[in-house]
Amino acid sequence: MGKKIDVTELILRDAHxxxxxxxxxxxxxxxxxxxxxxxxxxxxxxxxxxxxxxxxRFLNEDPWERLRNFRKLMPNSRLxxxxxxxxxxGYRHYEDTVVDRFVEKAAENGIDVFRIFxxxxxxxxxQRAVTAVRRTGKHAQGAICYTISPLHTIDxxxxxxxxxxxxxCDSICIKDMAALLKPQPAYDLVKAIKAECGKSVRVxxxxxxxxxxxxxxxxxxxxxxxxxxxxxVSALSLGPGHNPTESLVEMLDGTGYETSLDRKRxxxxxxxxxxxxxxxxEFLSNITGVDxxxxxxxxxxxxxxxxxxxxxxxxxxxxxxxxxxxxxxxxEDAGYPPLVTPTSxxxxxxxxxxxxMGRYKVMTGEFADLMLGYYGETIGPRKKEVIDQAVKQTGKxxxxxxxxxxxxxxxxxxxxxxxxxxxxxxxxxxxxxAAMFPHVASKFFSTRxxxxxxxxxxxxxxxxxxxxxxxxxxxxxxxxxxxxxxGGNTHRITITPA
Amino acid sequence: MGKKIDVTELILRDAHxxxxxxxxxxxxxxxxxxxxxxxxxxxxxxxxxxxxxxxxRFLNEDPWERLRNFRKLMPNSRLxxxxxxxxxxGYRHYEDTVVDRFVEKAAENGIDVFRIFxxxxxxxxxQRAVTAVRRTGKHAQGAICYTISPLHTIDxxxxxxxxxxxxxCDSICIKDMAALLKPQPAYDLVKAIKAECGKSVRVxxxxxxxxxxxxxxxxxxxxxxxxxxxxxVSALSLGPGHNPTESLVEMLDGTGYETSLDRKRxxxxxxxxxxxxxxxxEFLSNITGVDxxxxxxxxxxxxxxxxxxxxxxxxxxxxxxxxxxxxxxxxEDAGYPPLVTPTSxxxxxxxxxxxxMGRYKVMTGEFADLMLGYYGETIGPRKKEVIDQAVKQTGKxxxxxxxxxxxxxxxxxxxxxxxxxxxxxxxxxxxxxAAMFPHVASKFFSTRxxxxxxxxxxxxxxxxxxxxxxxxxxxxxxxxxxxxxxGGNTHRITITPA
Numbered sequence: 001m002g003k004k005i006d007v008t009e010l011i012l013r014d015a016h017x018x019x020x021x022x023x024x025x026x027x028x029x030x031x032x033x034x035x036x037x038x039x040x041x042x043x044x045x046x047x048x049x050x051x052x053x054x055x056x057r058f059l060n061e062d063p064w065e066r067l068r069n070f071r072k073l074m075p076n077s078r079l080x081x082x083x084x085x086x087x088x089x090g091y092r093h094y095e096d097t098v099v100d101r102f103v104e105k106a107a108e109n110g111i112d113v114f115r116i117f118x119x120x121x122x123x124x125x126x127q128r129a130v131t132a133v134r135r136t137g138k139h140a141q142g143a144i145c146y147t148i149s150p151l152h153t154i155d156x157x158x159x160x161x162x163x164x165x166x167x168x169c170d171s172i173c174i175k176d177m178a179a180l181l182k183p184q185p186a187y188d189l190v191k192a193i194k195a196e197c198g199k200s201v202r203v204x205x206x207x208x209x210x211x212x213x214x215x216x217x218x219x220x221x222x223x224x225x226x227x228x229x230x231x232x233v234s235a236l237s238l239g240p241g242h243n244p245t246e247s248l249v250e251m252l253d254g255t256g257y258e259t260s261l262d263r264k265r266x267x268x269x270x271x272x273x274x275x276x277x278x279x280x281x282e283f284l285s286n287i288t289g290v291d292x293x294x295x296x297x298x299x300x301x302x303x304x305x306x307x308x309x310x311x312x313x314x315x316x317x318x319x320x321x322x323x324x325x326x327x328x329x330x331x332e333d334a335g336y337p338p339l340v341t342p343t344s345x346x347x348x349x350x351x352x353x354x355x356x357m358g359r360y361k362v363m364t365g366e367f368a369d370l371m372l373g374y375y376g377e378t379i380g381p382r383k384k385e386v387i388d389q390a391v392k393q394t395g396k397x398x399x400x401x402x403x404x405x406x407x408x409x410x411x412x413x414x415x416x417x418x419x420x421x422x423x424x425x426x427x428x429x430x431x432x433x434a435a436m437f438p439h440v441a442s443k444f445f446s447t448r449x450x451x452x453x454x455x456x457x458x459x460x461x462x463x464x465x466x467x468x469x470x471x472x473x474x475x476x477x478x479x480x481x482x483x484x485x486x487g488g489n490t491h492r493i494t495i496t497p498a
Numbered sequence: 499m500g501k502k503i504d505v506t507e508l509i510l511r512d513a514h515x516x517x518x519x520x521x522x523x524x525x526x527x528x529x530x531x532x533x534x535x536x537x538x539x540x541x542x543x544x545x546x547x548x549x550x551x552x553x554x555r556f557l558n559e560d561p562w563e564r565l566r567n568f569r570k571l572m573p574n575s576r577l578x579x580x581x582x583x584x585x586x587x588g589y590r591h592y593e594d595t596v597v598d599r600f601v602e603k604a605a606e607n608g609i610d611v612f613r614i615f616x617x618x619x620x621x622x623x624x625q626r627a628v629t630a631v632r633r634t635g636k637h638a639q640g641a642i643c644y645t646i647s648p649l650h651t652i653d654x655x656x657x658x659x660x661x662x663x664x665x666x667c668d669s670i671c672i673k674d675m676a677a678l679l680k681p682q683p684a685y686d687l688v689k690a691i692k693a694e695c696g697k698s699v700r701v702x703x704x705x706x707x708x709x710x711x712x713x714x715x716x717x718x719x720x721x722x723x724x725x726x727x728x729x730x731v732s733a734l735s736l737g738p739g740h741n742p743t744e745s746l747v748e749m750l751d752g753t754g755y756e757t758s759l760d761r762k763r764x765x766x767x768x769x770x771x772x773x774x775x776x777x778x779x780e781f782l783s784n785i786t787g788v789d790x791x792x793x794x795x796x797x798x799x800x801x802x803x804x805x806x807x808x809x810x811x812x813x814x815x816x817x818x819x820x821x822x823x824x825x826x827x828x829x830e831d832a833g834y835p836p837l838v839t840p841t842s843x844x845x846x847x848x849x850x851x852x853x854x855m856g857r858y859k860v861m862t863g864e865f866a867d868l869m870l871g872y873y874g875e876t877i878g879p880r881k882k883e884v885i886d887q888a889v890k891q892t893g894k895x896x897x898x899x900x901x902x903x904x905x906x907x908x909x910x911x912x913x914x915x916x917x918x919x920x921x922x923x924x925x926x927x928x929x930x931x932a933a934m935f936p937h938v939a940s941k942f943f944s945t946r947x948x949x950x951x952x953x954x955x956x957x958x959x960x961x962x963x964x965x966x967x968x969x970x971x972x973x974x975x976x977x978x979x980x981x982x983x984x985g986g987n988t989h990r991i992t993i994t995p996a
Contacts, residue, residue, distance in 0.1 A: 184752035212745030246790040247710030254682035292744040
């Protein structure tokens with residue numbers, strides 16, 4: 001018997017977010033949940049910002065209802081979510097009592113494991129959420145955003161890990177969104193965290209597959225003592241997604257490490273999502289291979305295409321080389337933030353502005369906020385002249401406190417705003433939905449009663465997965481209502497448990 | 499400075515064979531050759547059975563001329579070919595003097611490294627070719643076909659390696675066509691070969707990417723002392739192809755191992771083949787993900803679809819499960835041959851026959867030959883009753899000698915047959931072409947004068963690579979004639995060096 005390696009399955013959240021633009025409806029996931037529930041995972045990631053947003057923006061599906069359904073469909077699993085610290089699932093900082101309320105409600109509706117991160121690795125932005133999770137008795141996992149820059153070192157990351165443990169996190173996650181974590185740093189980082197924080201501190205490694213090196217990084221992390229890794233069943237893996245779960249199982253054969261995963265169940269899950277994948281071809285990422293250019297450019301693929309689009313809109317596509325050269329300068333001036341959402345967009349857009357209009361002649365509001373400390377502390381010092389320029393352009397002061405300390409209690413206000421929206425059901429969940437996505441929620445509340453949409457389309461030649469799923473016992477345990485478009489008409493169909 | 503790991507680039511042979519049905523014309527490879535030549539590879543694989551066959555079958559391109567062009571385009575590189583032992587590039591055993599002649603001509607036209615293998619790992623089928631290569635002074639690399647079965651063990655493979663070294667091979671290749679080589683066996687096998695044969699014996703590892711574990715296997719093989727590995731530039735990598743060259747370079751960062759490869763040149767090669775790939779969309783493998791089912795089924799993907807087709811043609815698609823259960827039995831009865839070309843087809847077809855007509859009631863000629871020893875010795879004993887059945891059905895005796903020992907000198911006969919073909923130029927090269935692919939060569943000789951065809955088609959929106967190539971200095975150093983179809987007419991165009 002080898003050492004057990006825990007696996008977190010990503011196919012219900014990050015995998016389809018990375019590969020099918022987060023468009024997969026609960027309907028297309030439900031039939032696989034019974035197998036996922038019994039396959040032997042440590043946890044099942046199934047909730048986060050983009051899935052929440054896509055539910056109300058594209059799928060007319062209540063994300064809280066989705067969560068409750070997952071809870072019923074996978075009674076034996078630890079359900080996991082990704083939480084952006086003080087941002088929750090939205091795009092600004094929320095006041096502390098809103099953070100508390102969100103965590104309570106998420107736990108109540110079914111979340112067992114909260115993976116919490118901040119784009120700048122500013123611990124103060126995670127503090128309140130971690131405390132809130134601990135109060136619910138659920139698992140608080142503190143995540144470190146991995147990046148590379150002249151200032152990011154193994155020692156620096158270990159210091160972040162130390163702080164997360166001191167904060168009371170139940171485990172540490174190394175979160176590598178851009179597939180930058182190479183095998184040797186993966187080994188060194190896990191070893192160093194274990195040495196500094198103690199062997200009993202659980203370390204989980206989350207990597208994407210984009211650069212083609214991270215399956216090896218998982219192996220080296222495991223050799224260094226990592227307790228768990230994140231993967232996605234092969235049907236939705238690789239490219240900008242993650243390493244395949246089945247390959248992880250096979251990779252460990254004979255190494256002295258092993259997972260608890262059941263190969264036969266993984267095969268069933270794969271076959272289900274192969275059919276689902278075929279139905280979401282329209283949304284499928286067209287990147288299937290690897291891209292290692294990021295190691296030299298520091299610029300993630302998504303950020304690159306954003307900047308290209310911005311330049312095209314300004315009829316300045318010929319300026320791309322200048323923008324590519326500007327990005328590292330802007331990043332340096334901003335104190336080397338990791339280039340992830342939202343900092344990648346903030347830095348990228350400012351680089352475009354600098355090239356088109358002169359360096360820092362015009363600042364975006366977001367970039368000014370980043371320079372002035374409103375996103376939190378950066379690892380490196382930010383450039384004095386650019387801070388002064390930001391103060392001048394915005395009239396806002398530089399801050400050094402925890403950004404959320406400046407916020408006044410806002411729950412009552414958020415509650416009143418939500419209740420004023422037609423279709424709001426008055427629950428705390430609805431208030432939170434409206435608080436995080438005010439515009440989208442307003443439209444969603446008014447159309448919610450029409451029930452979820454399924455954006456998948458049946459490919460020619462292939463059997464629709466709905467039929468396939470129908471062969472086995474129905475995994476649906478609560479009534480679910482769907483709109484089915486057929487022959488030009490829309491039919492309302494409600495599925496109730498047998 | 500870390501230990502140098504040698505890299506063999508596969509993009510000009512196995513990569514496009516695995517991913518674009520071997521259809522890429524020399525025209526679409528030529529512009530990248532200058533960069534490949536200077537990128538720092540140990541060798542460049544560019545010739546083999548399928549590329550030879552596709553040249554004359556689909557591209558109206560003389561494969562010997564292609565080789566001579568590669569030689570001129572990459573004057574600083576070791577050019578490498580894959581040779582199927584006594585089969586050369588064809589589908590039967592050839593008599594020894596034909597083997598000698600082929601090796602001489604291949605060396606003369608540009609090959610520096612001959613990778614030689616036999617589907618059954620029967621050393622006697624490699625012997626003559628290895629001796630012939632050594633006589634030319636070129637590099638003879640003996641390859642071990644890696645497979646898994648109850649009889650295949652690390653010790654057994656090491657014994658094959660030992661025999662290859664004794665035969666005079668300059669290096670050993672572990673050849674894993676089906677991506678079955680997991681990390682731990684990769685480590686153990688390389689370690690054991692080095693221990694048995696001596697550290698100075700060069701070990702190269704060739705793996706495909708199909709199962710998603712083999713990038714890790716390359717890392718472990720390197721840690722165990724492997725001297726070189728095979729990869730393909732990312733534009734034509736993964737799926738049934740190979741691990742990406744650029745990812746290998748990045749993977750080794752900080753590990754104490756490094757390649758000599760130039761990242762900037764790799765990027766140029768990648769960009770070139772990204773354009774080329776877009777032009778061969780029609781032929782592109784639709785497998786982009788990973789498949790680990792082979793670890794349980796023992797059945798490679800290509801073999802699976804072959805059997806499915808055979809059953810469909812017989813209107814017996816419902817028998818697939820029975821056939822899947824039959825394959826391991828047939829493989830066992832046949833002494834556990836590795837399931838690679840041609841044994842995978844031979845075993846698969848016989849399994850289909852057994853299910854449709856009763857076990858061994860009807861044998862294919864090829865399966866009977868396999869049972870009777872005409873392909874060579876298998877690792878395990880073959881089943882007595884089935885051998886008797888094969889004798890009865892074919893009237894041929896069981897043999898235990900080296901199969902080629904039964905062949906009479908055939909060069910004169912082959913020469914006369916070739917010279918009788920219209921369009922044969924009388925060279926030894928033409929005689930060898932006709933000897934290996936008699937039917938296809940006959941047609942090719944008669945149309946050769948029309949010049950090569952390019953089966954690529956320009957994708958909408960993307961600039962044709964030919965134009966892209968035209969921007970830099972022309973890498974063409976000998977006149978090349980192409981047929982260009984434009985506006986319904988075919989134009990003969992000859993490119994001469996500037």
